[in-house]
Amino acid sequence: MEVRCQVCGSVKPIHESHRDFKAIAHNPLYPFICENCATKIQLEMQDQTGLRKFPPNPLAEPGSTVKKRPSDK
Numbered sequence: 320m321e322v323r324c325q326v327c328g329s330v331k332p333i334h335e336s337h338r339d340f341k342a343i344a345h346n347p348l349y350p351f352i353c354e355n356c357a358t359k360i361q362l363e364m365q366d367q368t369g370l371r372k373f374p375p376n377p378l379a380e381p382g383s384t385v386k387k388r389p390s391d392k
């Protein structure tokens with residue numbers, strides 16, 4: 320059976336042993352993603368989760384921007 324990758328559009332032959340074979344056989348609209356794109360997406364997701372973990376910025380401590388000058392009362 321041949322399936323088209325939803326991401327890059329390339330047609331790939333898949334064997335019965337493929338993990339998505341049954342799902343695709345039952346549902347032709349099953350979103351198949353080829354190995355190349357699956358790997359790429361996985362890496363991109365890892366990059367995105369890595370970017371969300373910003374290291375704490377020492378210059379952005381709470382209160383540092385509202386520091387009162389000695390003259391303020």
Ligand SMILES: [Zn+2]
Pocket residue numbers: 324325326327328329352353354355356357
């Ligand atoms: Zn692909």
